[in-house]
Structures are given as C-alpha cells and as structure tokens.
Amino acid sequence: MKHEFTKNCKDFINDAKIDALVANTAEDSVRVREIIEKSMNKDPLTVEETSALLAVTDKDLLEEIYDAARSLKKNVYGNRIVIFAPLYIGNFCINDCKYCAFRKSLRTTVRKTLGPHEIVQQVEALEDAGHKRLILVFGEHPDYTPEYIANTVRSVYDVKKGKGEIRRVNINAAPLNADGYKIVKESGIGTYQVFMETYHHGMYKKYHPVNTHKGDYLYRQDGLTRAYEAGCDDVGIGALFGLYDWRFEVLSMVTHSHFLMDRFGCGPHTVSFPRIRPAHGVELDEKYLVTDDEFKRLVAILRLAIPYTGMILTARETPEMRREVMEFGVSQIDAGTRIELAGYTKNREQELNKEQFHIGDTRNMDEILCELLRNDYIPSFCTSCYRSGRTGEQFMEFAIPGFIEKFCTPNALLTLQEYLEDYGSPEAIKEGARVIKHELQEYTHSNKAKLLEKLNKIEKNQARDLYF
Numbered sequence: 164m165k166h167e168f169t170k171n172c173k174d175f176i177n178d179a180k181i182d183a184l185v186a187n188t189a190e191d192s193v194r195v196r197e198i199i200e201k202s203m204n205k206d207p208l209t210v211e212e213t214s215a216l217l218a219v220t221d222k223d224l225l226e227e228i229y230d231a232a233r234s235l236k237k238n239v240y241g242n243r244i245v246i247f248a249p250l251y252i253g254n255f256c257i258n259d260c261k262y263c264a265f266r267k268s269l270r271t272t273v274r275k276t277l278g279p280h281e282i283v284q285q286v287e288a289l290e291d292a293g294h295k296r297l298i299l300v301f302g303e304h305p306d307y308t309p310e311y312i313a314n315t316v317r318s319v320y321d322v323k324k325g326k327g328e329i330r331r332v333n334i335n336a337a338p339l340n341a342d343g344y345k346i347v348k349e350s351g352i353g354t355y356q357v358f359m360e361t362y363h364h365g366m367y368k369k370y371h372p373v374n375t376h377k378g379d380y381l382y383r384q385d386g387l388t389r390a391y392e393a394g395c396d397d398v399g400i401g402a403l404f405g406l407y408d409w410r411f412e413v414l415s416m417v418t419h420s421h422f423l424m425d426r427f428g429c430g431p432h433t434v435s436f437p438r439i440r441p442a443h444g445v446e447l448d449e450k451y452l453v454t455d456d457e458f459k460r461l462v463a464i465l466r467l468a469i470p471y472t473g474m475i476l477t478a479r480e481t482p483e484m485r486r487e488v489m490e491f492g493v494s495q496i497d498a499g500t501r502i503e504l505a506g507y508t509k510n511r512e513q514e515l516n517k518e519q520f521h522i523g524d525t526r527n528m529d530e531i532l533c534e535l536l537r538n539d540y541i542p543s544f545c546t547s548c549y550r551s552g553r554t555g556e557q558f559m560e561f562a563i564p565g566f567i568e569k570f571c572t573p574n575a576l577l578t579l580q581e582y583l584e585d586y587g588s589p590e591a592i593k594e595g596a597r598v599i600k601h602e603l604q605e606y607t608h609s610n611k612a613k614l615l616e617k618l619n620k621i622e623k624n625q626a627r628d629l630y631f
C-alpha cells in the first residue's frame with residue numbers, strides 16, 4: 164500500500180533500546196526519590212527516568228509515587244474533570260486489527276453508518292443529557308473521507324435542541340495525509356486522536372496484517388506528525404494496553420510526547436491508555452493483559468512523566484476502577500457512554516455484535532456527575548480554549564502563571580452551573596451548589612466579581628455559554 168509520509172519522517176521508536184530499559188528492574192530508592200522530586204517541580208521526565216519509576220515494586224516507594232501523582236494532579240489541574248461522550252458514526256472498516264470487533268474479516272458484526280437524520284437524533288439525545296463535548300469515532304473505510312468527516316462535524320455543530328448545543332467536537336479516526344487534515348481542521352475540530360495501539364514493531368505486525376491500510380507501522384507512527392505539519396496542533400496519542408508489555412507502551416508514549424515537543428514546541432494535548440476489553444469475535448491473548456495494580460501504576464507514572472498532557476480515562480473501565488485512578492492524574496472522562504451505533508436513543512443492554520467492545524461503566528451522565536460532585540470534583544464542560552484560539556504553541560495553559568485560576572476554574576464553574584440549571588437532577592443540583600459555594604470561597608482571583616456576575620446571569624436564565 165503506497166502511503167504519503169512527512170518530509171523528515173523518522174522512526175522514533177527503537178524496540179531494543181526500550182526493551183532494555185524495561186528489562187532493567189534494578190530498584191534504586193535514592194534515585195527514584197530524586198526523580199519524584201523533579202516531577203513535583205512539573206518538569207517532564209526523560210524516558211530513562213520514567214523507566215526507573217516503572218521498575219519500582221516496593222510497596223512504600225509505590226505509595227510515594229501515588230502520593231506524588233495525586234499532588235501533581237491537584238497542582239496542575241485542580242479539582243476539575245472534563246466531561247465528554249463518544250459518538251460512533253460508522254463501523255465499516257477495511258482493516259483487520261485482531262483485537263477489534265469492527266475488523267473486516269468478522270462477518271457477524273452488524274455494520275452501520277449513521278444517516279443524517281440519525282446523527283441529529285443521537286446528538287439531540289446527547290444534548291438532552293447535558294453534553295457539550297463529543298468525540299466522533301470512525302472505522303477506516305473509503306466512505307469516511309476527510310470531506311465526509313468534516314461534513315459530519317459541521318452537522319453535529321448545527322444540532323441545537325432546547326438549550327443544548329455541542330461546542331467541541333474531537334475526532335478518533337484513521338490518520339490522514341496533510342490535505343485530509345486541512346479539510347477536517349476547517350470544520351472546526353478540537354483534538355484529532357490516533358492511537359498507535361502498540362509501539363512495538365513486532366507486536367504491531369502481529370495484530371495488524373501487513374496487507375491492510377493500518378498494517379503500515381511507520382505511516383501510523385508518522386500520523387500525528389503529519390497533523391502538526393498540516394496545522395492541526397491539537398492531537399491525542401494513545402496505546403491499547405494488553406497487546407505488549409505495558410511498561411514498553413508507557414516509555415513509548417513518553418518518547419512520542421518528547422518527539423512532538425522537540426519538533427513542534429508543543430507536546431500532545433491528551434494521552435489515552437485504554438485497556439483492551441472483551442469484544443464480539445475477539446479471542447484475547449492473555450499474556451500481556453494489564454492487571455488492576457499495574458494499571459494504577461501506569462496511570463500514576465504517566466502523570467509524573469508528562470505533567471502537562473491531559474489524561475483521558477474511558478468507560479472501558481469499571482466505576483470502581485475509574486474512582487480509584489481518577490485521583491492519580493486523570494483530567495477527562497466520558498459519561499453516559501453508549502458505543503453501539505445509534506445507542507443513545509436505545510434503552511437496552513449492550514449488544515456485543517453491534518459494538519466495538521464491552522464497556523465497563525454504563526452509568527448515565529447524571530449518576531456519574533453526582534458521584535464526582537460528592538467527591539468534591541468539579542465536572543467541567545469548558546470549551547473555551549480552543550474557541551478562543553488557545554491551542555498548540557499558544558496553548559500555554561500551564562506556562563502562564565495563574566492561567567488555571569484565571570480561565571480554567573471559573574469556566575468549569577460556569578459550565579457546571581449551566582448543567583445544573585438545564586439538566587441537573589435534584590441530587591446534582593444540591594451537591595453542585597455545595598461544590599460551587601466551596602470553590603467560590605477559595606477563589607481569590609481579581610476576576611471574582613465578573614465570575615459572580617456571570618454565574619448570576621446563568622442562574623437567572625439570562626444567558627448561556629459564558630466563559631473567560
């Protein structure tokens with residue numbers, strides 16, 4: 164298959180080097196403490212430093228890593244958790260990834276692409292639940308051209324039901340060429356996500372037959388570099404955990420992040436770390452499945468290694484696991500998730516042959532929000548940065564002193580207030596009012612009077628979509 168690469172396309176993953184780092188399990192507590200201290204200063208860790216943290220098995224030292232991750236999350240992100248939902252647009256696929264129920268050779272999967280009317284119905288259902296941020300998910304198929312993706316994005320933004328509207332649309336789809344990214348970017352997308360699945364060359368080959376589009380390792384690895392070069396500077400990386408050694412994937416994502424940072428002056432906006440789930444027609448090889456304890460370690464260590472990258476935890480995980488690892492550094496979760504095509508207008512159990520995999524958290528949006536609020540998190544629907552042009556190199560959320568105080572916290576409170584007014588259950592309203600009151604007591608920024616004024620306008624139903 165002939166693919167178009169970036170001019171200076173470079174394979175930045177050296178399997179042997181990363182395997183050697185993984186194999187070095189010497190545990191040096193003095194060095195580990197120095198590295199933890201470095202990360203507490205919000206300095207990104209090198210790949211070697213990250214590997215020293217991955218080698219830790221001593222219980223007390225692990226607790227120190229967890230404590231550091233908790234406090235780094237607090238320092239960098241505060242109590243905010245951004246809320247989104249995935250919307251599967253179509254599951255036709257020309258690839259044959261062995262872990263996925265959408266792969267072309269699986270004849271028993273029910274195939275579907277949402278029609279224009281169905282897209283409106285699904286988006287209306289998501290707006291009725293209070294969603295403002297979506298990620299559109301596509302199989303890889305000649306029907307899903309950049310023009311088709313761009314038109315779908317526009318049609319999602321056009322759906323307005325009651326006070327509902329979608330204010331940010333992200334994409335998870337196959338990597339494109341430069342022209343494709345430009346077309347999709349013009350439709351006003353937020354983040355373009357492409358997961359490498361496994362960064363290990365040999366394992367990649369095992370799971371992605373070479374005669375398929377996705378079978379070209381380097382074309383996929385180069386995929387987000389092409390996005391930056393085409394002007395999409397808001398990208399999300401990820402690995403599918405369970406295909407190869409989890410430590411290898413963590414070190415590779417840190418390598419990828421450094422690569423993008425060095426070349427473009429700005430790392431990925433988000434990192435995803437989905438664990439492989441049981442799926443229709445998929446026989447899982449259990450050798451590399453990641454245990455819950457390993458999962459906790461990888462979340463905490465990723466937080467310390469790449470402090471400024473948003474971390475996405477999806478409904479693949481159970482409510483218990485989400486609760487537990489959230490505090491180690493997660494900044495975004497999905498809520499009320501349905502991954503069956505057209506699933507947001509159906510009220511029934513998951514049907515495995517219609518969806519990509521089995522999800523672990525099937526709670527609805529309000530249940531998830533209530534739990535977050537009870538635990539003093541601020542669920543945020545903020546979409547301000549990218550709508551104000553604060554992305555990529557200009558996206559200096561963490562470089563500008565006081566940025567979070569000035570923008571993120573007030574915007575989280577404003578969007579939460581809006582949710583409570585328009586969609587909140589009695590419990591959400593009660594818990595939300597408590598959280599907002601508490602946050603306002605702590606809030607000392609000079610724009611406090613403006614914030615109070617905006618909150619008041621939302622409460623009195625005089626305005627919506629107010630942000631800093």
Ligand code: SAM
Nearest residue numbers: 262263302303335336337358403439440442520
């Ligand atoms: N088709 C595009 C691609 O492969 O990049 C994008 C969409 S694909 C539906 C989204 C992601 O789902 C994949 O990148 C993969 O990491 C993940 N996925 C596939 N099968 C899975 C499974 N059985 N359990 C958990 N995640 C899975």
Ligand code: SF4
Nearest residue numbers: 256258260263266302
């Ligand atoms: Fe297709 Fe993506 Fe599934 Fe692979 S992971 S079979 S490319 S939908």
